[in-house]
Amino acid sequence: MAIVVIRQDDRIDLWKNALQNAHNGIKVYSFLEDHPKEDITMAVIWKHPKGSLAKYPNLQCIASAGAGVDYIFEDDTRPKNIPITRIVDPYLASDMSEHVLAVILAHLKNLNSYKLDQMANVWVPKDYLRIKDVTVGILGLGELGALTARDLVSFNFNVQGWSRSKKEIEGVKTFYGPQGQQDFLSATDILVCLLPLTPATKGILNKELLSQLPKNAFVINVARGGHLVDEDLIALLDSDHLSGACLDVYHTEPLPATHPFWNHRKVHMTPHYASVSDTNSVIPQIIENYNRLGSAEKLQNLVDSDKGY
Ligand code: NDP
Ligand code: OXD
Numbered sequence: 001m002a003i004v005v006i007r008q009d010d011r012i013d014l015w016k017n018a019l020q021n022a023h024n025g026i027k028v029y030s031f032l033e034d035h036p037k038e039d040i041t042m043a044v045i046w047k048h049p050k051g052s053l054a055k056y057p058n059l060q061c062i063a064s065a066g067a068g069v070d071y072i073f074e075d076d077t078r079p080k081n082i083p084i085t086r087i088v089d090p091y092l093a094s095d096m097s098e099h100v101l102a103v104i105l106a107h108l109k110n111l112n113s114y115k116l117d118q119m120a121n122v123w124v125p126k127d128y129l130r131i132k133d134v135t136v137g138i139l140g141l142g143e144l145g146a147l148t149a150r151d152l153v154s155f156n157f158n159v160q161g162w163s164r165s166k167k168e169i170e171g172v173k174t175f176y177g178p179q180g181q182q183d184f185l186s187a188t189d190i191l192v193c194l195l196p197l198t199p200a201t202k203g204i205l206n207k208e209l210l211s212q213l214p215k216n217a218f219v220i221n222v223a224r225g226g227h228l229v230d231e232d233l234i235a236l237l238d239s240d241h242l243s244g245a246c247l248d249v250y251h252t253e254p255l256p257a258t259h260p261f262w263n264h265r266k267v268h269m270t271p272h273y274a275s276v277s278d279t280n281s282v283i284p285q286i287i288e289n290y291n292r293l294g295s296a297e298k299l300q301n302l303v304d305s306d307k308g309y
Helices: 012-022 090-108 111-119 143-154 177-186 230-238 279-294
Strands: 002-007 028-030 040-046 061-064 135-139 158-163 172-176 190-193 217-221 242-247 267-269
Touching (some): 002 012, 012 028, 090 111, 090 143, 090 217, 143 158, 158 177, 172 177
Parallel strands (some): 002 040, 135 190, 158 172, 217 242, 242 267
8 A cells, every 4th residue: 555646736745745754654655756556545636647647556546635626527537436535624714714805805995906006106095895885605615615604704794605505504695506596696796706616617607697796796716717717707897897806716827928817907816825735734634544445444525526526
């Protein structure tokens, strides 16, 4: 039994060492070094090169190092009959909630447009909004969406949420399924997308959906770039239906230099860093699953392959 870490960013050694240090005697390899492929039973991955998972004949589990697993389903060469797990972690959820709160407060108090004014030596006071004036609508009430909703309630925001199945969250008006979408959207001033990217949610932030938001609504996409139809967002910003958008995720990351988002006055960008798995916090759940594989126990944080999340 051994683990291979597969990721293409500069965190591969961080993850390899953190796994190695968490469990005495465990064998952990980077996919970049020579390693015995037949020994590998668990792959701990993040945005792996397509095809890399097919090299392990004895793989028993694919463990996503993040909450999202869309990139795994996009790899048709992955072994299909083994479990996929994902990260469920209190810091991943609270970091996301803090990010969303920061973006919303910056929007209410015009902080981004004041920064643009400052760069242009412009002094123009602008009307601001109060927390009680707006309703925040969250698409997706899972691990991240539900905590974000609860935290916003604790700051006295009006909060509503939309999910696939019915949810009850204290202080949050909830909607579900296609039948609940229209009422949810028409009362949402600030839309936050925290859905997983699946065939059912791909391109969901399109002209048809975004047009149902009230005039001057603000859009926050912290889920996946594939949820958003970029040109539809730009058209609704340019026609002044939407007052602005804050994006953390993009179809291609890093965002290509020629993309119109870079220089759009109403688009505020962060580089897919709203919330990131903290190895100190998440390694224990991966080690726990590694041990469970050894004793043939049911794994934690399993992904439902039929639903794709
Ligand atoms: P969960 O799986 O816990 O929650 C997903 C939620 O979306 C659930 O409420 C689910 O409904 C709902 N949902 C899924 N499909 C549909 C649908 N077709 N219609 C309506 N609702 C739907 O995910 P997490 O909260 O853990 O994470 C959400 C996403 O956030 C991740 O998939 C990832 O893409 C993104 N993310 C982004 C980060 C960043 O830094 N930008 C960091 C971490 C995650 P139900 O409850 O009924 O199943
Ligand atoms: C995740 C992410 O899914 O970082 O964890 O986007």
